[in-house]
Amino acid sequence: MRKLNYKKVFIFLFCLTAAVGTLGLAIKSLAFDKKRTVSAYTTDKNYPEADIQTYVKDNTKGGYSASRPVLHLENIDKQLESYIKKEIKDYEKKWKASDGKASELNLTYTILHFSKQTITISFDKYEQVEGKKQSGTQIFTYDIPSQQKLSIEDIFATDTDYLSVLSDIVFEELTQKEEEGISNSLIKKENKLKAANFNSFSVFKNTLIFYVKTDDSTKTHTIAIKKDLFKDSLLDSYQSQDLNEDRVKEWQPKHIVAKLPVQNEWIDPSKKVIALTFDDGPHPSHTMSILEDLKKFDGHATFFVLGSRVQHYPEVLQKMLQEGNEIGNHSWDHPQLTRLSKNKIEDQIEKTQDAVKKATGTEPNLVRPPYGAINHNVREFMEDMKVSLWDVDPEDWKERNEKKIVNKVMSKAKDGRVILMHDIYQTSAQAAGKIIKQLHDQGYQLVTISELEKVKKDRELSGITISE
Structure with a gap:
């Protein structure tokens, strides 16, 4: 018969007791009661x-x-x-x-x-x-x-006007969201937002994301803005793409503000406005003639260009922008988009965006589908671009008679209307010169599509009505 080793038994019992005690403490620490967390x-x-x-x-x-x-x-x-x-x-x-x-x-x-x-x-x-x-x-x-x-003051240079830029962008973005219940009193232009309004933010690879609350609203509005708009004010460490790329996956906001808001300092919202638009260009001489007439009468217009033509006349687009005009996307080579496959629709829009960006450094945010033809498939590839159609069509592409074109436009010209013309025909360019002068003489301010929308919003916020 083997002799019992009391020393080993004692050690075993001690370890067992300690283990049970530890288990009890663990159970006690996990037990929920009114006093423990x-x-x-x-x-x-x-x-x-x-x-x-x-x-x-x-x-x-x-x-x-x-x-x-x-x-x-x-x-x-x-x-x-x-x-x-x-x-x-x-x-x-x-x-x-x-x-x-x-x-x-x-x-x-x-x-x-x-x-x-x-x-x-x-x-x-x-x-x-x-x-x-x-x-x-x-x-x-x-x-x-x-x-x-971090607060907003920590990421921007102190001697820059970044707050004014932010205020203008937020004002512009929130006025587009009235359907979400934002009252006009919260976004009056004269009430510039303060730094505290922007202290909820993220610094992404290419964008700044602001989570903005207006004063009497509990809703948070997410506004993404391209860093390029702050290239002179955002500090280098927060401007860097490498340092600010997400460790796992960079999330891309659906809507990114890529341009500064239109500043309508030269436009009086209490006076008549009208928007001339020109499709199918640019043309090396006819478009340039229209630009000269606009400049002569302090007018602006919107040019919906074809990508296939942009690549040949980049200097015409550059002049458009230099003189305060606006460029829109009118497809690559003018097909009826609703008859195309999704891949071909995307190709028509994206190739034109790329051509305009190559020529000017910026991409259009307006699009006018050829023939005004649009459906769900077409809209799917326009992302954040706004579709712009028209109110008055003198059919200058068919009429080719300068006098008739002028008469048709002037007989239907009214405050706030959008006029459709084409800048690839000589008769249209000649008619445009006379139309620009007559509209100016009748007290119209000639504006781009974006300027027109801004005027309408300013009038709404200020209670201005125009009677003709």
């Missing part, structure tokens, strides 16, 4: 470099769940932890003041962008205390190298 860690599925810490208190009358990212960046992690704990503390204070009535707090987060230079985190909060429900969003952007929270 569980802090659990998981991995962020979108950004593996980050962990998720969740504070949970299971209490049917006052429980909560609050999460934050753990980035393993000491100072940023401390700030995020402080924010979460303050939210929990404020909630529990309200809950206790309610005499322990049924309440809840749910705080979650989303990493909106994470690059070498910055990280942007959005916290969504839902809170209910004494039957009162509240929800809201807080967005923080941190500079990775310095581990400091």
Whole structure:
């Protein structure tokens, strides 16, 4: 019979007791009661470099769940932890003041962008205390190298006018969204927005994204703006594409503001306006003749160009823009787009966009489909471009009679109307010269399509009406 080794038995019993005790503590730490909070860690599925810490208190009358990212960046992690704990503390204070009535707090987060230079985190909060429900969003952007929270003043040079540019862009964008319930009183042009209005933002590879709230609205409006518009004011580290590219996948906003808003300083919205438009060009002599007549009478027009012609006359497009005119996309070679396959529609639009950009450095944001023919398939490939048709068509392509063209246009000219003509015919160019002079003499301001839309919006906001 083997002799029992009491020393080994003692060691085994000690280890077993310690293991049971440890297990008991673990179970106790995971048990939900009214006095303990569980802090659990998981991995962020979108950004593996980050962990998720969740504070949970299971209490049917006052429980909560609050999460934050753990980035393993000491100072940023401390700030995020402080924010979460303050939210929990404020909630529990309200809950206790309610005499322990049924309440809840749910705080979650989303990493909106994470690059070498910055990280942007959005916290969504839902809170209910004494039957009162509240929800809201807080967005923080941190500079990775310095581990400091950023404000708008931190990313722009102090001696630049970036706030005015931002205000103008936001005003322009929000006036296009009245269907979403934005009241005119929130976006009066004279009320320039302050820096605090722009402190929720992300710095992407090629764009700046602003999450803007107007003063009496809880809705957040996401506005993406190309960095190129701030090339003289945005600091180099935030201008850099390499430093600001997302670590996982660069998200592309659907709508990006690529041009500064039209400034109608020369246009008086209380006076008549009319928009002349010319299709099918450019033409090396007829278009240039029209441009000279417009310049003579301080007028602007919109030219809807064919990509197949743009490539041969880039200098004509450059002159258009230099003199304040506008360029629109009229397809590559004038087919009826509704009869084409999706691939061919896309080719017609994109090739023309590329041709105009090569000639001028900018892409059109207006499109006029040939013959005005448009359907769902055509619209699908126009992205953020606005379709522009017309009110008056003198059929100058068919008439080819200068006097008749002038009479048709002038007999139907009215404030706010869009006139369709073509700049590839000599008779049209000659008629255009007379039309421009007569409209000017009758007190019309000759404007582009975008300027016309701006005037209409200014009139609406200012309560101006025109009677003829």
